Amino acid sequence: MKFRLGYLSMLVAFSSVAQENDTSTIEKITVIGTDQQRYIVDSTKSLTGFPVDFLDLPRVVNIIPEQLILDQKITDLSEALRNSPGISLSDGFGGTNDDFLIRGFRRNTVYRNGFRRETNFKTNLSNLEYMQVVRGPASITYGQVEPGGLVDVVTKKPLVTSRISGEARLGNYDDQFLMLDVSQPISDKLGVRVVASSQESESFRDFTDISRNTISISSAFQFSDATSLDFSYEYRDESRPLDRGTITVPTESGREVINELLDIPLSRRFGEAFEVFESEFNFAEATLSHELNDDWMLKVSGAFESSSANDLQARPLATAIFDADGPVTEDGFVVFNDPADIAGIFGLSTVAIFDDPSDQVFLIRRTDGSQEQDVDVFYANLLLTGYAKFGNTNHRLAFGADYRDGETNRFFISTDFTNGVAEALGGDGALFNVSNPIYGNLADSLSTEGATLLTSVEENTGLFVNDYIEITEKLNLLVGLRYDSFDVDGESADNIGEDNFSPQFAANYNLSDTASTYVSYATAFEPNTAVNTLTGANESFDPEDSEQLELGFKAEFFDGNLQANAAFYDIQKSNVLSSDDDDLPILIDGQSSKGAEISLAGQPTDGMNVIAGYAYTDAEIGTGANSNNRPRNVAENTFNVWASYELQGGELEGLGMGGGLFYVGDRYGDDANTYKLDAYTVVDLSAWYTVNIPGLGASDTLRFQLAVKNLLDEEYYSASGGDLRISIGTPRTVVGSVSFDF
Template sequence: MCGVMVNRLVQIVIFSGISLLVAPHVLAESAIAETKRKTNNDQYSLTTEILHINDIEQPATTVDEWIAQIDQSQVQVTGVQVIATDVGLEITLETSEPLETPTTSIVGNALIADIPNAVLALPDNNVFQQVNPVEGIALVSVTTLPNNRVRVVITGVDAPPTANLSVAPSGLVLAVPRTEAAEDEIQIVVTGQQQEGYVVDNAATATRTDTPLRDIPQSIQVVPQQVLEEQQIIRVRDALRNVSGIGEGNSFGNSRETYVIRGFFTTDVLRNGFLERSNFRAFRETANLERVEILKGPASVLYGNLEPGGIVNLVTKVPLAEPRYSFELQAGSFGTIRPSIDLTGPLNTDRTLRYRLNAAYERSDDFRDFDQDIERIFVAPVLSWQVSDRTDLIFELEYLRDERPFDRGIIAFGDGIADIPFDRILGEPDDVVRLEEFSAALRLNHQLDENWTLRNGVRFFTTDNSFRFARVDTLDEATGELTRSDWSDNESSFWNYALQTSIQGQFSTGALEHTLLVGVDLFRLTDTFDNRSSIEPIEPPPPINIFAPEYGLGDRPSRDDLTDIFRFEDKIDNLGIYLQDQITVTNSLKFLLGGRFDIINQNSSFNGEESEQQEQAFTPRLGIVYQPLEPLSLYASFSQSFTPNSGTTVEGDLLSPERGTQYEVGMRGELFDGRLTANLAAYNLTKRNIAVTDPNNIDFSIAIGEQRSRGIELDVIGEISPGWNIIASYAHTDAEVTEDGGSSLEGNQLADVPRNAASLWTSYEIQRGDLQGLGFGVGLFFAGDRSGNLENDYEIPSYVRTDASIFYRRDSWRAAINFKNIFDVDYIQNAGFGRTSNPGAPFTVLGSIAVEF
């Protein structure tokens, strides 16, 4: 028995090597242009046949046999018949053996059926088309797609058709329009968003409308579901490594995710287009994410007061009409264990009421030398109700509880990083942060007629946080003694309330075609921050030697024994009215015009001292797209941002609002018949009246004048050949302080912004044969030298991190092993408070096994 197993293993190793060399070239010959997909509306269903062990074809023992098996693994469609019948239309695909059950979707007026493991082998041509076969049907087409698929597209004149699908031993029959399904028929049902692979053609973040990326005059990138899955991403910050011009900022003791986009720090994130604003919140959860969209540059024209660098929009999964149940278990280094579920399906017989439930539990030891664990619970139920063919409702809830060590990281030494182990802590082992979050959202979409749509949404989000830590202070580099100024115990609460109403319409004025969007936003943020610290007669934490630390020498006082150093309360009300017009002059020339008027009222209280201010602002955006060739878009844009300052001076006064202005030019190209896209952008972005930490009073802020960021960015994503995918980026960023009243900060580089950064992830999955479903991935992530703080008194060194993965999927099962930081490189992930920085994780292994049925 052992000998047979060893022989089988040798065969797999040999043939997997041959597959990696030969398969891309063999499969590329059968690939033709794939029909454009409108991803936000694409939907699908999937029925999986149970594979019995006796049905498995035995592996080849020679290369000739192996090649023969590859050729025989695809079912050939040798004929297509389109016949008008008494009840409509009958489409027959003729084959010599049964076809697999297709995946179906609806795009516009087209019903699409994708058949796996099949190729067209027609006598005259490998593309079949018939125009206007019967009344109400504009086109029937049958084509071959990459990855050994055959696509049938039935396009209706006024609406997408319906059909019954009958599987027969000698082919496939689609009957249009739909009749009563017989027992052996499989009814085509639209069930949800179609898996989109690496390329996403449309996104809503940039325009709040479902717009092709090629028509957007601003840099926008999408990290799709397949990348999240292949890289086993459980933190949003790891997804953003794949995108140019974005990195992680000060994580406040490694307790939250913040971002530096085009040189500028931000804590703001969108979730399904709703703003989540909180200075202190847990790491965003990925268990219910469909994809991540990143719009770079000012987005205030649509979303109100935002930082000018850009915005991250987390797009979550929606309920499906066809039952699907997925279970996954991830486990790996540092005691990591993470089970998760994804359950969805209908709740009534006509499938108009649907649900989805995503949940995850995570527990792990931190790679840093702490005693306590990381523990995390996440639950996200969703209900959708298709009230009528024109109206639908979506109700979403999310709950998250997160507890982990509070960790300022390691300290700077001279103009670099202290030469100490990267797992050494400089606080106390019982420093901790606890966060609890809850959100609820209701979205209503109503189609007034075929051209006009009304959208309404309301969302509530709250987070309660507590932080307990020993505050690090100054380092004596001669002795290695690090003083710690006080015991700190902070509590904060944030509440966000958002209301969105918009109407979108399409119309023409002469030769011009318009997509008009008019909307009103109401947003309220309230937050409280209660900081308690130890002062005399309470003894501060004793100093710690960074080279020979001793912990637990001081007595940590209870919260009730600490003095209320300051209490801060803030309330911001924001009313915004916006208008946007996407104008198509010709097929190759398009304009984007938009403007927003904001009224912001801000009331703050600092240790009982009240202050208030009202601000009004108009923020425009102008853009032009020119497409000299269908796969090439050239664009230019001008945009501005506006946001109130949450910082206060040492006197307790609010700082004046910040403003940003960006000029951007770029080009977006589509290669390999749209399977691969590249976006090249150049920009100049300025931000004025910025709040930073007061160097003389670290709990307060000052306005330092103006900062400028300019650079060049390149993003590439897509499918090079069937099964071979790539996502890559490069950014050159020059971000500096340009005006500060003549202070020493002028000319300094902005913190945590590498001048050069790049990423590459590529994967290949074997498409057919005995090893079909086996895949490999490798990634490189580079960040150049960067300043650790605004004073530029120490530098964070560059690094290259190498990742890899092996995965295998067959039928409803998927297993994977990911290796992160393979060469165990010591690197700094982000700069922190003062002269502290957070190190990245060492060599890490994360395995997973998932089943879906």
């Protein structure tokens, strides 16, 4: 797929020097400002295995390039995804992993160069070349995926010329970031690139420390004109708080966020200072490419992922609400006339409501977490692509096979839930007062001694074929079929074996040289396994099956520099894996999602970049108690627009400014639709100035940038992980940076 975000030429100034007794001239090229080609991604093969032009592809893929990440000063995948319509956020295990919904369906993973990453740690954006948001089922090429779509992160590769770039950034809450990116050709056959970054940061939330260090190495070796080998490796270690945000409480008018009822600052944590998620991540991959002839190419890829993690949290079970003169002390100990009433406090969470500002709200909590979690996964892919002619029709063909074998080992350990009775009296400790918190009443560590090692071994095999048939100059068909086999076993998982066939059919018709329309039918298959957060054991459920029918229109403007999509879809899915208010996995009988999306991206004029989108998502849970309800965290309406302009001449040449508006409509906080999280709008601004460095090369530059995120200081709640896990949006922050490019 050739996805041209546009073609804005670099600003080039020419000067010539006449040399004595010589009629030739020497051309001096000076580049001032941002290389606009860095907004361009020429093509992607995400849905087919072979490139298809933008107007000819019968689906929608949104591209978010690295330069947009830099202009918006994006540090997190969730920020980047604001630039793609129809995406809502989810809780993300207390903000420690990437968690989002596309077209109303929650992601199952993030892909890396087409490999389905086993771990869902925060994505490293410093090594990102671009990311692609594939909308709708993409199981033919990618395998077992959610029907709403997926995110595939494409990492940086060696460049054909020498380049050294880097950035130093400083922001609110002592946010410090350093990055160095070096690409160097070793010979005419070998190139190497190294990208390293380090971040130390606090947060607007209490006792928060974030630390992340990454290094990525990639190389490209050209054995011959027909054969090449690409290799890459990434290492990352990270420590960040496991922050469950705030809570809701039952009121006479339904559940409400406690911060809106009591004078509780958004900075206050209801957890403990010891809550942390620590992880190490290794990912190595290699791809051997060989051109069999002018029409056919074979690619063989292998990868190995190894990671380790420990997480520790103060998990809330329920709220205990007392009147102002209720039988509880301020430090969380319940006063009982009869010791047998100890168990009754758990009943308070279901019958008591918050009906007066003087009410006292406490949390029943415990310490738990996964300790010494180790993941090892091996991947192997084979892809044969080529061109053939049968009769009067041309065919672009892709034959693929993929294999994935992984093992996960961990201990899951927990303490008893507090019951408001002192341990000296046989109880399990104090409750937590959200208005007058006393920290340090929970165990701050967990021992693996005597614990059971939980293991899970998973094996996936897939085979697929895609055939893109050029019927006429205007009409094209896409036909695909995939077979999946899935097996999981281990001490913490039931023995599961599933297999499935997934077809896809699509037709694309070119209305003109600049417009096309398409219709597609696609399916997806996903085995259902989930972790019981109370026991730590893996549980299996019936597999998910889904299908989507989509109608779309595409157009190009300004000589192909601006591209637009409009899509209308209907997704039906059975056996949806979700979670209840206690964060326990449950199976919903079905879910549907109908909607419309419009997206726009490109460079309509020199120096200007635009990316915008709107999505309407009508998602409903199928049968059962919550039938016809909207799924949790799914917004009916989302809107995004970002536009930037950089002066292309004059004394202020290299000066650029950009601004964006990101709107997310109201979302329900639970599948029962008992309460809502309000809609919110975030406005960002950014300004930069690029100058040449005197005495160095003509293209060597420094860039000074200032960015303001959430300019209007909007207070909002970005997602719900359940009644006791409400994520809090980040307030206004200011970021300054200096970057160089030699």
